[in-house]
Amino acid sequence: MSESEERKPVEVLRTPVVLDYTYSAGQSSSRHLRAFGKGKLLGQRCPVDGRVYFPSRGSCPQHGVPIEGEPVELPDRGTIVTYSVNRVPSENIDLELPYAAIQVLLDGADTILFHVLGESSIDDVHMGMRVEAVWKPEEEWDDSVANIRYFRPTGEPDTPFDQYKEHI
Amino acid sequence: MRDVAVVAFTQAKSVRAERDLNETEILIPVIHDIKRGAGLETKDIDFVCSGSSDYLAGQSFAFVSGLDAIGAWPPVSESHVEMDGAWALYEAWVKIQTGHADTALVYGFGKPSMGDLSRTLALQLDPYCVVPLWPDAVSVAALQARLCLEGGVLSEREMAEVAVRDRGKGKSNPYAQVTGDFDVDALLAEPTFVSPLRRHDCSPISDGASAMIIAAGDRARDLAERPAWIRGLEHIVEPQDLGIRDLTTSRSTQIAADRAAVGKDKIDVAEVCGPFTHQSILVERALGLGESVDVNPSGGALSAHPLMAAGLTRIGEASKRIWDGSADRAVAHATSGPCLQQNLVCVLEGA
Ligand SMILES: [Zn+2]
Numbered sequence: 001m002s003e004s005e006e007r008k009p010v011e012v013l014r015t016p017v018v019l020d021y022t023y024s025a026g027q028s029s030s031r032h033l034r035a036f037g038k039g040k041l042l043g044q045r046c047p048v049d050g051r052v053y054f055p056s057r058g059s060c061p062q063h064g065v066p067i068e069g070e071p072v073e074l075p076d077r078g079t080i081v082t083y084s085v086n087r088v089p090s091e092n093i094d095l096e097l098p099y100a101a102i103q104v105l106l107d108g109a110d111t112i113l114f115h116v117l118g119e120s121s122i123d124d125v126h127m128g129m130r131v132e133a134v135w136k137p138e139e140e141w142d143d144s145v146a147n148i149r150y151f152r153p154t155g156e157p158d159t160p161f162d163q164y165k166e167h168i
Numbered sequence: 169m170r171d172v173a174v175v176a177f178t179q180a181k182s183v184r185a186e187r188d189l190n191e192t193e194i195l196i197p198v199i200h201d202i203k204r205g206a207g208l209e210t211k212d213i214d215f216v217c218s219g220s221s222d223y224l225a226g227q228s229f230a231f232v233s234g235l236d237a238i239g240a241w242p243p244v245s246e247s248h249v250e251m252d253g254a255w256a257l258y259e260a261w262v263k264i265q266t267g268h269a270d271t272a273l274v275y276g277f278g279k280p281s282m283g284d285l286s287r288t289l290a291l292q293l294d295p296y297c298v299v300p301l302w303p304d305a306v307s308v309a310a311l312q313a314r315l316c317l318e319g320g321v322l323s324e325r326e327m328a329e330v331a332v333r334d335r336g337k338g339k340s341n342p343y344a345q346v347t348g349d350f351d352v353d354a355l356l357a358e359p360t361f362v363s364p365l366r367r368h369d370c371s372p373i374s375d376g377a378s379a380m381i382i383a384a385g386d387r388a389r390d391l392a393e394r395p396a397w398i399r400g401l402e403h404i405v406e407p408q409d410l411g412i413r414d415l416t417t418s419r420s421t422q423i424a425a426d427r428a429a430v431g432k433d434k435i436d437v438a439e440v441c442g443p444f445t446h447q448s449i450l451v452e453r454a455l456g457l458g459e460s461v462d463v464n465p466s467g468g469a470l471s472a473h474p475l476m477a478a479g480l481t482r483i484g485e486a487s488k489r490i491w492d493g494s495a496d497r498a499v500a501h502a503t504s505g506p507c508l509q510q511n512l513v514c515v516l517e518g519a
Contacts, residue, residue: 015300017291021226021282026190057236059196064203064210064239066196 173395253480338467376474400428
């Protein structure tokens, strides 16, 4: 071995790290996800100011209090409060590029749901646009937000900015 | 130095595997109860600091979801250590010393049941020469126990006596997990688990959480009838390489205890975080505890060991003995890393 080889640092060391985890979504997220499996959208109400969290994580992150009590069922329609046009393919989303990633404020909710827009030209997407969920066929449902394939425009008049500006 | 005291403490019951709740949901009632008990809202707390490990959760930045339990909107002054909550307490104590806060909420939480803890802990070791061999945490502790036994530093009987003592006392602790009346001779008749360790030498794997409120001066006197004043708080670390350290003693605990002036006056109660019986003995010796000290009235880490919270819980349990007047002076200990690598010592006084 030449001197220069001896002085060469070891640059690669293979130490495969495999750690298995059994993850629990928790009570609150589990209820929320199981509701998706039944085609329902469940939110939860903050006991302090009544804001409706969708999804709920079991506590109000604003007031730091546990959220207990009956869940609030929400409709599968709402308003786009912001969006972005995506030109990068994703293995999880089977929409043609480009498509719009949207944040939807469901009617009656106070927090926003991340999803994608379908059946619409990206030239038409805009803040305030009314949308509704398009679900996958029921036999494909899982306990997952992906049961909603995408949201599509309803054609209703736009929601005025003042009505959702607190939620963006 | 500002006078700073522990004024409130709450914990979740330790369990072997919490299947229903996620880490944040374990934390939510603990944080809610401590704030309600102290009569404080989030806006009354100047600083928040937590201790947890993303390796236990198997998610990067898992600790951020813990903030959902706090209520962080409007935004709060917050920090996190990837260590036991006892070190979060240290950071909060320093923050109060600098004058940037008068009150702080400190918490630690962990749910090791999600993964294979003994394997996950291997990742604390040297990544080049040790981790590729994947030594599990119990085996690493067993190597230390062998050194202590063969070196005549302690005996298997003394180790079993620690288990009998702690798990017996743990019977009165509703948050403990493995408690009961055991017999030293019967325990010693059991087969070894990872030689020379037997089952009773090992702390349980626990899911759990604990939280504490500390406050300075008059604020502490407002919040507690008899605050547990932090009169000494030190943490000292040893090198990562197990071959460099003397594993038959706990030098870092000794140095921390000296600096925290543990020996300055009589100690009534000690809460020691010994994940294994021989480690508890090494720490008790390093702290210089006399015969009259009530060691681990809570049952210690052998009765419940919620990783990332167990050290903070020792300080909380010692504080409880100050609050109820059963102790005037207490010492609490927390440890981190393999074979007692890093140790924290906290001296609490009622006056
Ligand atoms: Zn709220």
